[in-house]
Structure formats: structure tokens, C-alpha cells
Amino acid sequence: MPILIEGLEHVYMAGTPRQVTAITGIDLMIADGEFIGLIGPTGSGKSTLVQHLNGLLRPTRGRVLVDGVDLGGPKADLRSVRQKVGLVFQYPEHQLFEETVFDDVAFGPRNLGLPESEVRKRVERALEIVGLSPGAIGRRSPFALSGGQTRRVAIAGVLAMEPKVLVLDEPAAGLDPRGRNEILGHVLDLHRQHGLTVVLVSHNLEEVARLAQRLVVMAGGRIVLSGTPREVFSQGDVLGQVGLGMPAIPRLMAELRRRGKDVRADALTVEEATSEIVRYWHRDANRVRAHA
């Protein structure tokens, strides 16, 4: 299910004194089976952009084609688009409404008209994936949970739909480190093994860099940079200018290079940094020995 975005613009409250052009001139092609990380400062238009991917927002200008079908056109069946393009909202409380956690997660699959036995299977699987026990939490109200538990229920609800494209808007905000690693690890498995297309919006640059094949950087409602994580992080100055800054590891590597150490500037993970530092450390130690 490739997604093609052409000349997209969205204006909120158009024609009023409070009108805001949230995004403009967006051209983006998301290939089938791609894993994209969407990053950018707060207010840069990420949530506005991704809400166009399943027709929740309508373009003010331009168009969005999902699998060749123009979402704004007469042939678009938004119901079926929303089954294929699953969106986890930035604020999960906006997508919970049933009385129990179980019914909330079951809402989508039931809407698909699946038999109740299949619904139950999907709900239980989805709750397990997000680390919630169906027995203990399933019967509770989704409005009487901790912040991170609420977020997990919202993610489970979308996973239970088994979409072809998964759009996650800050899914990890509020999750504890284990929950974050396990849930995103599962998304990565679905992407690798079943060709799930993923659009991950995140302020956690380390995380998107580790997971995504391509990063798209937004600022001021436009796309300002796009490329592999290494390409993007080697442009540290651009990230700084748009207010994103560098994660700890790239920042350390840049500082070591500035001080004349011969380490790769594009190391992103603790593992990569370790091998780079160990390499020059032992080389420097040998040099000291040779001089002695």
C-alpha cells in the first residue's frame, strides 16, 4: 500500500482571524513496506500531516493517494482506508471510549464484522503484545488506568485491526523503557516479517534512528530534510537550527572528533560508540608504548 502525498497544505480555522497554516508544500512518497521516522520540533506539523494518511483531516490543498486512490476523491471509501491504515493518536485518551479495556480493543475488530471468537483472539493477542494481561486489565475501565497503561490500550486497539500501514504518533510518550522497547520491537518484527509499512512520529531521536530506514525532518510546516538516519545525523547543524539537538551518543562522537580523536561521526548506538572508542583507545595506547 504505497502512499503518495502531493502538494499537501492544511489550514486550520481557514477564513477566521485565528487561521493557522499548519503544513504546506508537502511532497512525500511512502513506499510499500517502508519504515519512516517523522521528526521535527513541536508545532512543526507532524500530527497534522499524519492525520491525512487515513482521511481524518482533509487537505486544504493538494492530495493524498493511498494505494492509488485519492482520499479526497469520489471513489474513496474512508471506512476501508481506516481499516488498512491504523493510526495511534498522540493523545491516547482521544481514542478510548468503551466501558472496559476489552471492549475498547475489540471495537475495531467487531466493526470489521469478525466472528466473536476471532475478535477475542485478536484482543487477547494485542493486549499481550502491549504487556497488559487480558484477565487482570481487560475488565477494567480504560479511564481508570495509569498514563502508560492508557497508551498501551490505545496501541492494542489499533494492532487488533491488523492494519497494512501503521501510523504511530508519539507512541512511546509515557511508556516505561521496557514497554517502549518491547512494543516498538514488536512493530519492527511486523515490519520485517510481514512487510508492515510504518510511519513513526517521535521526539526520541535515538529511537527513530535505531528503527527507521528513512527519516523525514519537518520544521515550520515543511519537510526540511530527508535521508537515512546516518545522513540526517551527520547534519547536526540543521537539527540544531530547527531546535532538535543531538542525542547523547552523536553529541559525544562530535565532541571527540572536535578534540582530534579519530572516531566515526555517524555512530548512533551505544554499541557503535563502544567499538569506535575502544579502537582508538588501544591504538593510542600502542602509540604511547612505541614512544616509550
Add this chain to the structure above:
Amino acid sequence: MTEPFITLERVTYSYNPGQEAELLALDGVDLCIGSGEFIAIIGPNGSGKSTLAKHLNALLIPTQGVVRVSGMDTREPGNLWEVRRSVGMVFQNPDNQLVATVVEEDVAFGPENLGVPPSEIRVRVAQALRLVGMGEHALRAPHLLSGGQKQRVAIAGVLAMKPRCLVLDEATAMLDPSGRDEVLATARRLNREEGLTVVHITHFMEEAAGADRVVVMDRGRIFLEGSPREVFRQVRKLERLGLEVPSMVALAGRLRAEGLPVPDDLLFVEEMVEFLCPS
């Protein structure tokens, strides 16, 4: 420690007590928060951090045990007003906390509710906005600000009530890296310059590393507490809870395993640079 400001003694809290859905969220918590301290609280989802935070300004009252704010027992209805005034809270979603269409009106909302006279409100609003570095945005519309700016306005709204303690319950979770830095630097500065007590709940271990003291919660209890260096040295224990250590701590551990003599209480990038390239 300095003089205690908030004390929790054997605090237990159950949601829906006596009903089938009863849930024990705090289980005998003892904690003393010193006046002027900057504390970080970390812990897995559902471990009771927000429940604990809500006890600090009497949004929740203990099922058993006592919470005292400046000596005032939060169970006493007569203390409620003064307790709420002394401890202000900022939450995760910046959009849900702003109520007015102009920044300065938003900040004035709290003191107006306290019945502060209008002339005094004007002074407080200007001062609070200046303290969070938003003075020049006083007349802007809050919905047009960035997330970090919105959170700073929310903090100004709390400061205008002249609290002695600021509780941030994942107030940085939705912010971009520079917004997070802004909010934390603001809290840190108010802590140093104005003696504001700060309690910061977060899932970002690097943020907790900057606190005076880290409290680790697990299943309604305090699992571990100490200075960031003491707490983050206990990598195994934290990992068992599903938590992490700041990435410099993880890197230092790997480097030590490779035979580099990296100190085991290193927390920050600057310290790693200093170790690797001593000046």
C-alpha cells in the same frame, strides 16, 4: 538534608476501596522531601508515581498514613486551600492545561481563583512570565505556541500562585529535545534561585540524572532511592524493573568491560569527554 517540606508516613492508597475493583496503588510509602530539593521519581508504568504526586497537593488523601505539607495534615479540610496553594502541578498534555485565549489571561487564572486582588495579579503574572522566559509572549494566543512554550506558560500559571513546590508529572513527555531542555532548565533555575522545591516524574533517565535525588517506585513502594550516581550504578536492579540507565552509564559499562578504566559513577557526556580527553 534541609528542613523537611513534605513528609509521607506509611502512606497507603487504594482506588475503589471495599469494592470488587479495589486496587492498592500505594503500599506504605515513607518519603521526606526537603525544602529546596530537586527530586526525580522514576518507575515502571502503573507503579504509583502519579498517585503519589496527587497526594502532594491533596488531590488524593491517603487511605492510611499521613501526608504533611509544611506541617499541614492533608486530611484536614481546613488545610486544603493552603496545601493547594503551596504545591502546584503540571501534567503531560500541554493543550489540556491552557484555558484562556491570551497567555497572560491564562497565567492570571490561578491567582484569580485564589482571590488575589487585580493589581497584585498583574504584578504576579508579569513576574511569573519573566521567570519562565515568556515575558515577550504575554499577549500571544497559547494555541500558537510550541509545546515547550506551552509547558512554560503552564508552569508560569502555577508560579503565579506562589507555590513552594512544583510537581511535574511527565510534563516533558510530549516535548521535543529543546523544549525538554527549556522546561527542565527553567525548573532548575527556579530551584536554585528561588529555592523552589521540584518533584519531577519522568521516564527519561537522562533527565533523572540531573536531579539531587532519585526515587525509584515499583508496585506502590519505594524500591530504591539515593543520589543519581548511587541509583544509576545499580544497573542490574534497574534492568530487573524494566528501567534503563542514561546512555553514558551504559556506554561506560561497556567500555569498562573492554578494559578501559572508566569511573563507575559517570553520568554525563561532558564527564565522558573529560575522561577520554583529559584537559
